[in-house]
Amino acid sequence: MAGCVKNARPKAGRYVAHGEPMESEFDRLLEFSRSFDYEHDNDREIVIVGCDYIESLIKEILEATFIDDPNEAKALLSDSTGPLSGLVPRARLLYLLGVIPEPVYKDIKTVGKIRNEFAHKVSASFSDNRVQQLCGNLEWHVQSLFMKPPPEATARDIYQVGVNQLVSHLGALPGFQRFNRERSN
Secondary structure, X not given: OOOEEEOOOHHHOEEEEOOEEEEOHHHHHHHHHHHOOOOOOOHHHHHHHHHHHHHHHHHHHHHHHOOOOHHHHHHHHOOXXXXXXXXXXXXXXXXXXXXXXXXXXXXXXXXXXXHHHHHHOOOOOOOOHHHHHHHHHOOHHHHHHOOOOOOOOOHHHHHHHHXXXXXXXXXXXXXXXXXXXXXXX
């Protein structure tokens, strides 16, 4: 990992970047997969966990894309006061920089809308017409898997497969962006 050094406890799989501890990619993905289990019965948790993980990947991609100036990056990406404090503005920047393709960008926006449905409506579920419509708008998984979902796939199935395909794509980009940044220096 460029800019990262192994911590004194390599068994824990932890790294330090810009003086701050960072979980290994594997540890984060493992935690995500445990919370995003297809057998999990809480729709709200599935939606929030999926969107939050995508948001963390997007932030990591941006940090890997920026020059090595952690204070300026932190000011820009601050979750409460930074101009790029939300999911969609961050994804928009990645799209406009050519880091993510348009279908990925559109799906990230859709995942954010689905999260908002669950965040602002206590009774939200995957059986709601609005949520089903939004899940039906997800398209990256169709392109990345080269097939449409089967007719019996539920809105939740489509959401989970869609988020998993976004995570698979986005998960490789921080390392790719670091490599490109170092290569250009």
